[in-house]
Amino acid sequence: MISKIFKRYLIFCGIVVNLAFLYSVYSFSHTLISGQSVPGVFFKTASKLAGHSSTRSLADVLMKVGNTLDTPVYYWKPFDRKQWPSVGPDYDNTPVTGTEPKKRVYVADSKSLLKAIRYAKPGTTIVVADGEYEIQSKRFPTSNEVPSKYNPIVFKAEHPGKVKLLMTSLEGFYINRPYWTITGFKFIGQCSNQNSCEHALHVVGEAQHVQIVNNEFVDFNAAIKVNKNVGVYPDDGKVLYNYFYFTKPRDTRYSVTPINIDHANNWLVSHNIIRNFIKTGGNKISYGVFMKGGANNGVIENNLVVCNSTQHRYAGSSIGISAGGGGMEDRRGGVTYQTNQLIIRNNIVFHCSDVGIYLNAGKDTLVNNNTLYNTTGIDVRFSDSSAMIFNNIFSGHLRIRDDAKVIAKSGNLIYPRGFFTNKEQLNSVFLSPETGNFSIVDDKLDLTKKALPYPMRPNDSVVDFCGDTVHSKEKFVGAFQNRAGCFYPSN
Template sequence: MSFSSFTQSRFYRALKVYLISSSVVLHLLVVVILVQFVSGFLASGPTFAKALSNNGNNIKQNYPSLEPLGSMMLSVADKQGASDYYAVPFDVSDWPSVGPRELSYTEMVPKSLHDAFLYVSNVKELELALRNAKPRSVIVVKPGVYLLKSKRVGLSKVDTTAETPIYLVAEKTGAVTIELDTSEGFYVDKPHWHFMGINFKGVCASDSRCHHAFHVVGGGSFFHLAHSQLVDFSSAIKVNEYKGVYPDSGVIAYNHIYNTHPRNTRAPVNPINMDQGNDWIATHNIIRDFLKYGGNRISYGAYFKGGAVGGEISNNLVICETSESRARGSIVGLSLGGGGMNIKHRRENSEFETKDIIVRNNLVMHCTDVGLYVNRGQDSLIYNNTFYNTYGLDLRFPESSGNNVFNNVINGKIRKRDNGTGKLSNNVVFDRDYWSGKNRLQQIYSEPQNGKLEILNPEAVEALMDTTEIPLDQQESFSDFCGQPITPPLLAGAIQLGSRCFGSKE
């Protein structure tokens, strides 16, 4: 064999080895990419149908040229049972234990202030009364619609005490609508302001305005909002410090907070946004339909954060969306910590976002993310909540330590992420069957997807039965979501045996 023939033979052998090796490497690379794609696809939803739905919606929104593929995936998802959603028109009368109650203004104001009523019946009178309010003023608003336009609604700067508060109250609950074409809404920087029985509605031309109905700052401690409706705001109630002064001990109770459309804004969307305040209470509210279609597309129903210590989130109904809109983005029910705050902005530069918060008796439904997200929330008591059709509960980061999580009923999973910690006991966790999409909670409750949670039968009671006791310091005032006093046997979740407050219009 000539030298040239030998060289040529070696070249061909080397080329053959190269081609075979390249082919193997290429095939391995394709397999790895395919496995990653399939894994990511399957992990994009709690069930196969939901993963199909999420990916189909993503394709339709972001890849117009592939719209037929996205539509096909959505069609298959529907046939596979992705439609676990709130399938009836939302009606507050279905929920008698939460939301505004029809009270007279004399019932909402202490008798000691009944000699201080000041009646207003037009915008000019209302604005004048708010600016000139004195300690012990009770501004009673006659039925009607009042439009306020400005950057913010300014209030009187007088100092008040628990004995000399200021009230803004509707003469008849629900018969007064204050329309706000403002950025900040009512700017509350003095203590002991009470707002009762009024409908507040954002009427801004753009969602980049109408951020808040209420902005509670600095000295606005002991703020109280009750029996009111707040519609079409990005962060209806915003609370934060101002110049080193913190608004503490506020109460947000028996309100109905929602949006009539997804907010197309980059600003935060979270109906209750409480930063840095201690000992706040959010209870017996209806919080629903708080989708965000701008910016990062992340929204929260309510959160406490910013180094807040003490407080309670209890007996709230949170429905992330009340329709089958195939919402884009990440919609979280409740949170301790929210998206987080830089440590230098947290109260006293604390390592935690929240500490010693109680989260109990909440019913959270139909979220595209978790029902409760604990982000550096420390020493929380999280118990007797029901999370239906959510991704479950997350405990995240080492600072989320000392949390006691028990007696909850959870669709989805309980996850300890990024070294999050917590004591877990007696939680009833029903992850949906991935391939069939079947939800076992529909065998426990009568019609949970539509908010009817009567317990079906003795077998269901046994599935929810719990042996963990309520902490001693919580026993005296403890009842369930429906206001039913606790009697043995104690069940996991927000609903106890004998509760009948769902879908009843008797």
């Protein structure tokens, strides 16, 4: 009896191993035909196998082979956000967020803080004194009162950057009313179990016109989560000049996406720094920012997205910016697309193990003037995806698959990776792209020659990544117009 069970076990193991091997051969050949480099194919195949315990050992072997062939590119010095003067929080010069009520409530301890946000009245500014605040609960409900444009509720640090909110909650501050502004804080997740610390801010339902400006978010799986509530949608929000990062990879089965916007229309995500969102648990797929769930008319612009600023390569897929993310069944209005008329422009995305920009059922998406480095390029996927792709500079390739459509593409500068070595050809174009200095040093490269006039909507006001005004007939490739860029050397 025991021998029969043992034989069946060996047969079962043999079937699993052979299936994994055949899948690896298929995946390898399919990916190679699509134009990726040989090391890139090993990494891609390993990432697919790494999510299953039965094939993880084979994934490790493929990763080792890929590393042997690969020409490594990584961020070889500590990340310094001072190098990036045009993005992230500016605690000395706080961005203007509109009307700030003169009526003020001052708080200086955790209990008073939670009470103030729970019972805040429209037309109130809640001012939090400098210091550290330990706040613990599953969630922190905010006021049920209904603010308005001219009587908002502003929740702010007395001195920007000097207030730390130390949180062990699952979903953080729960906002279900319009016209809240949150500014000047350092939200720090301190959960020992990384399946907790899901959100710092959960924006739902009636929370239209919410502004999240000039903050830091540390160690939250999806620091900002936006979604519908009982058929009501939190439209017209803004996420501006924030800094999102993780101190170590996230070993969690839940989504790792610092800015996660579902269902909501007209959101603006601009001038943020998003980095080190590596997911080592679950499916090992992570995103810097995405919109999905039938969202319309969003804008993702002028952000710095660094998937990995360490010197370590991790299994799995880190993706910079996405329309649609990994997909979502629950979509606003029962539509088939994930996003509609999303604009992705003037972003710098680099050091991602997968694509820099991924369109998953993104209808009529405009992707223009982005700079992507050390990613596998741009991926347009599924029949509901239709894209206009203009004036981008990136390495890797533009992939159009699973019946997706590219309506127009022009003005792009695409540099294939080295076929056998995965060598990054953009190294000769930029000053020090490994550490984020994208000043153009290739004297032969004309940023205007093949570029189309910058695509702009009527009455659109646009600045490039470096903060220079873009005019409607301006012609340039990449995220900024000035060849020197705006990159301060790290001290």
